[in-house]
Amino acid sequence: MEPGTRDKGQGKREKPKGTRLALAAILCSLFVIADSAQAQPPRPDPRSNADIMVNQPPSPPDGFVPAGELLAREQLPAAPLVIGAYAVAWVAVFGYLWLIWQRIGRVERELAGVSRRLAPGERR
Amino acid sequence: MRKLFTPLLVIVAAMFAYAPVMIYRAPYESTMGLVQKIFYFHVPSWVAMFTSATVCGVASAVFLFKGRRSADRIAVSAAELTLLFGLIGLITGPLWARKAWGVWWQWDAKLTSALVMWLIFAAYLLLRKYGGAGSEKLAAVVGFFGMANWPFVYWSVNIWRTVHPKTTVVPTLPPPMLGPLLWSMGAFLGLYALLLAARVRLENSRAELDELYLDIED
Amino acid sequence: MSPETRPSFLGTAWLVMRKDLVVEFRSREVVYTTLFFAVSCVLVFAFGFVREGVAVDDAAAGILWIAIAFSGTLALGRTFERERQNDTLRALLLAPVDRAALYVGKLAGVVLLLTVVEAIVVPLVALMFEAPLFAHPVLTAGLLAAGTLGFAAVGTLFAAMLVRARSRDVLLPILLYPITIPVIIAGVRGTAALLQAEADLPLARMWLSMLVFFDIVFVTLALWTFEPAMTE
Numbered sequence: 001m002e003p004g005t006r007d008k009g010q011g012k013r014e015k016p017k018g019t020r021l022a023l024a025a026i027l028c029s030l031f032v033i034a035d036s037a038q039a040q041p042p043r044p045d046p047r048s049n050a051d052i053m054v055n056q057p058p059s060p061p062d063g064f065v066p067a068g069e070l071l072a073r074e075q076l077p078a079a080p081l082v083i084g085a086y087a088v089a090w091v092a093v094f095g096y097l098w099l100i101w102q103r104i105g106r107v108e109r110e111l112a113g114v115s116r117r118l119a120p121g122e123r124r
Numbered sequence: 125m126r127k128l129f130t131p132l133l134v135i136v137a138a139m140f141a142y143a144p145v146m147i148y149r150a151p152y153e154s155t156m157g158l159v160q161k162i163f164y165f166h167v168p169s170w171v172a173m174f175t176s177a178t179v180c181g182v183a184s185a186v187f188l189f190k191g192r193r194s195a196d197r198i199a200v201s202a203a204e205l206t207l208l209f210g211l212i213g214l215i216t217g218p219l220w221a222r223k224a225w226g227v228w229w230q231w232d233a234k235l236t237s238a239l240v241m242w243l244i245f246a247a248y249l250l251l252r253k254y255g256g257a258g259s260e261k262l263a264a265v266v267g268f269f270g271m272a273n274w275p276f277v278y279w280s281v282n283i284w285r286t287v288h289p290k291t292t293v294v295p296t297l298p299p300p301m302l303g304p305l306l307w308s309m310g311a312f313l314g315l316y317a318l319l320l321a322a323r324v325r326l327e328n329s330r331a332e333l334d335e336l337y338l339d340i341e342d
Numbered sequence: 343m344s345p346e347t348r349p350s351f352l353g354t355a356w357l358v359m360r361k362d363l364v365v366e367f368r369s370r371e372v373v374y375t376t377l378f379f380a381v382s383c384v385l386v387f388a389f390g391f392v393r394e395g396v397a398v399d400d401a402a403a404g405i406l407w408i409a410i411a412f413s414g415t416l417a418l419g420r421t422f423e424r425e426r427q428n429d430t431l432r433a434l435l436l437a438p439v440d441r442a443a444l445y446v447g448k449l450a451g452v453v454l455l456l457t458v459v460e461a462i463v464v465p466l467v468a469l470m471f472e473a474p475l476f477a478h479p480v481l482t483a484g485l486l487a488a489g490t491l492g493f494a495a496v497g498t499l500f501a502a503m504l505v506r507a508r509s510r511d512v513l514l515p516i517l518l519y520p521i522t523i524p525v526i527i528a529g530v531r532g533t534a535a536l537l538q539a540e541a542d543l544p545l546a547r548m549w550l551s552m553l554v555f556f557d558i559v560f561v562t563l564a565l566w567t568f569e570p571a572m573t574e
Binding site: 188189240241243244247250251254255256258259261262264265266268269270272273276277279280281283284 | 496528552570
Binding site: 082101 | 162208
């Protein structure tokens, strides 16, 4: 190894087991959400004409149109997906932030330790 | 830079805390109902990913042609964030598509081209990790080419097929929906700046540590 | 080399290409092995996509371009492996010649190699899949030429970059395929447009112009980045 290149894997070996477990839990919950979303077929509603939309795959929309009083019952199959989506975003983002924070702390502690070892005069 | 960190963190956290309220209050969209609300996180995470890819590409070019190490540190941080925000987009996209279009993955233009870009930046990180010494410069070429490739990937996949809502949707959004979207976009971009700063700080500290070890060895 | 005797840009490129061709001609190792690999590729994919003797729609175009991509990657790896073993790349880089000319010379060699491979594989695919690849020879040749150039342009740069890297064998495809996806899409769709019952010529021409544009952009970028990438 040329001088100046440390094995980059050194710092990462200390990844706590908790992080791995958390990631596994997230993945498992994603599967559960996906499964529950598939398991519930949309229930046809006799009173509104919205069931036509529900029983056919909706054509891809060209624009967004805000609805008035629509579909309270359309919500249930969608809810797990929406919750899943938001959960993924939150967990990914703040998980990453936490990870970086941990690593910064570790490296800066090491930095302080090494600086102390070097006698004041030797530091270039 | 460090002094801005905590206030920025507070602001971003507050924005994220308030975002669900705004999103909840936004009106339902007529054909898609509740599931369309994924849009408020899906689109901003793409914006963040695209920003990050550009930052990585530009920083890579600067490192490649000017040799500035700091640019390389920014590039690697931006590449990781591209993957992070891309992953959010790639997971929320199919979750939305499942309900709106009936299938998880439909090879539509935007999702597919985003996947390709994600793979390019994953390749960037793989090269840095497993390429051995001197792979920073090689990875910079990949990052630079990746950014330059974006229009080609998008056009070719777009002509190949397209099912996505057209991009012109956003300017035609009614104010009750535009508000939460812009808020979320602001939150995500603020978050991106925060994460980039944190990650670059980590890289800088690691570089400083490496230099100290060098000093010891001498 | 004094400035008066230093070869010009094209002269350098020609010398490099000639060197590669002469070395290759002596053993013909890379040509034969790449060719046979391409043929096996076509066969393997055929078993995937031919049902009861009839190929799935557009299978011929897809299989052709996948075979080109895979065998191209292999050829790139082999060509630069040879340079690495004899450390000749460093010798070339030390020569007082324009670095970009080295890139052009290498690129020309790779494109020539792939052309030879395609000369065999294209008729083979036409035969095995009853694909009228020679119905519009100019457009088909144009698509193949532009696509091969685009793929080789990026591939030559990456393969040269990776010569001194670890895990270079697997890293080359990982880096190359995502970036050349536009080339593959354009090549396959353009060829498929020509293979239809009533060939869609305007569509094929559109894909061809996209390929040409890609080539111009990425050859330029590669020329630009070759020197910084190859120097320490």
